[in-house]
Amino acid sequence: MDKLQSAQLQVVLPGSRASFRRRIVDALRDLVPSPGGFCFVGKDDGRAFGDATRVVDGSARRMEVGTGTRLSMAFGFDPKSVVAGVRRVYQSDELWPPRERADLPYFKQFSEPDGLTKALLLFAHEGGVLFGLAGLERRASDPDFVPRDLRALEDLAPFLVAGARAHQQYHELTREAAALRALGKVGGVVYVVDRDRRRVIFAADRQRGLEWDEDVAPIEEQIVESAEQWLAARARGDALPTPPRLPNGIVVAAVRIEGDPVFEGARCAAIRVKVKERAQVIEGLSKRERDVARLLVAGYSGVNVAAISGLSENTVRTYVRRLYTKLEANNRADLVRKLMEPDPPSTSPSSALTAPADSSLAQGDDTLD
Numbered sequence: 001m002d003k004l005q006s007a008q009l010q011v012v013l014p015g016s017r018a019s020f021r022r023r024i025v026d027a028l029r030d031l032v033p034s035p036g037g038f039c040f041v042g043k044d045d046g047r048a049f050g051d052a053t054r055v056v057d058g059s060a061r062r063m064e065v066g067t068g069t070r071l072s073m074a075f076g077f078d079p080k081s082v083v084a085g086v087r088r089v090y091q092s093d094e095l096w097p098p099r100e101r102a103d104l105p106y107f108k109q110f111s112e113p114d115g116l117t118k119a120l121l122l123f124a125h126e127g128g129v130l131f132g133l134a135g136l137e138r139r140a141s142d143p144d145f146v147p148r149d150l151r152a153l154e155d156l157a158p159f160l161v162a163g164a165r166a167h168q169q170y171h172e173l174t175r176e177a178a179a180l181r182a183l184g185k186v187g188g189v190v191y192v193v194d195r196d197r198r199r200v201i202f203a204a205d206r207q208r209g210l211e212w213d214e215d216v217a218p219i220e221e222q223i224v225e226s227a228e229q230w231l232a233a234r235a236r237g238d239a240l241p242t243p244p245r246l247p248n249g250i251v252v253a254a255v256r257i258e259g260d261p262v263f264e265g266a267r268c269a270a271i272r273v274k275v276k277e278r279a280q281v282i283e284g285l286s287k288r289e290r291d292v293a294r295l296l297v298a299g300y301s302g303v304n305v306a307a308i309s310g311l312s313e314n315t316v317r318t319y320v321r322r323l324y325t326k327l328e329a330n331n332r333a334d335l336v337r338k339l340m341e342p343d344p345p346s347t348s349p350s351s352a353l354t355a356p357a358d359s360s361l362a363q364g365d366d367t368l369d
Contacts, residue, residue: 004152007031008159012166017041018264020167021053022060024134024160028122029055031156032149036116036137041164043131044212045070045079049106050199056114063110071133074106075121083125088157089150092119111137120145122153124161131164175202178262179270182255189248189273191216192257193227194266200224201263208275219247227269230254238294249275285326292319293339296332 007027015023025037036056042048048071054061072079076096092101098117101107111119116137124132138145179190179202189210192202200223203216210216216223226244230251233242243250250273257268285293295305306316320335329335 003031004155007156011156011160012163014167014170016261016264017051017167017171018053020163021051022055024163025053025055027156027160028134028136028153031152032120032136032145034120034136034138035142036111036114037135038110038137039132039134040071041132041167042071043129043168045072045130046213046217047201048132049074054110056116061110061114069105074104075133076100076104077123079130082123083128083130087154088125089120089122089153091145091150092121095121115139118142118145120149120153122157122160124157124164126161126165131161131168134160172202172204174262176204178257178260179204182257182270183253183272187272188252189275191223191227191271191273192263193224193269193271194263195224195228195269196267198224201266201268215248222246223271226251227254227271230271231256231269242290246273249273285323289319289322289326292316293323296320296323296336297339 007030010023010027010030011020013023021039021041024039028034028039029037036054038052038054040048040052042051049069052063054063095101096104101119102112107119111117114137117140118138119135120137121133121135123130124134136145175192176190179192183190187206189205190203191200193199194201198221200216200220203210203212205215223246226246229244231254234254243252245251251271252274254269254271257263257270259265260268291309292305292311295308300308302316302320303313305311306313309316311319320332323329323335323339327335327338329338
């Protein structure tokens, strides 16, 4: 097996996202020996710069990337122009004058300190979509890149694109499955937040689809804060937390995800959001109705709700009747289920509400006694 075939095999093998990026860098360096190599993977320009592997002199170098840095900004290219043609590999001097290149964020922050002054870049694009960017770097004392080097990477490019496309699809599906498994329900908009980096690292809406730049990036900070608010409320023991509001709806569930290899072991939280037209159940309640609802969800009978809240039993009955009307509930158990989960009931037994054994709700008793 020659070097090209070996490199082609490396970039189409399955594996983790980190191993995939490293295999790309190794394949490039096997074809065109160079002290430095890098790989960025992802269709979303706003996130791809953070999904990176960089190798210098055979050792991985940590990349501390600030939030909000776009891949196109870091390398100073126009994504639309890059994907418009058939060519994929360029020498850095073809794209930027040396002085301009040195001022670009990636080269200024990483290449220049390591003395890497020459670069060869491979834009992994197909069908008008950029799946990632990989490249090689050499020092001033190293030989220049020559046309033969460009041809070698062009021969590898179709396999790299195929691997990136397949890996991207698999990666998104596994992340969605992990989030839905944690949340225990399909439906609405799902976000996964890296709590330490305070970034949204995954988002999906099966019904409507999502455009990251339009639907996620503008409200990323609010999504992160909403996840923290919900988790904090649960930690305090709130039976029915006030649902954080987002521009596209309200948070109806949140869970911690920690140590999952799908999210590279990060300390994450998954949240589920009901879009506005279906998210009116809880946010439509008055403060007093919400107080009564919290006690009902906690499993207290109507008599106990009256005693704890300092209201008369007749007043509690009034609030319960209002809750019945607003939530279109058929009985007390149905009312509590709708307070806990605004969606239509799932056929899955795991999603049904189980009332405390000593609660009148366990027997479906709708009386205050």
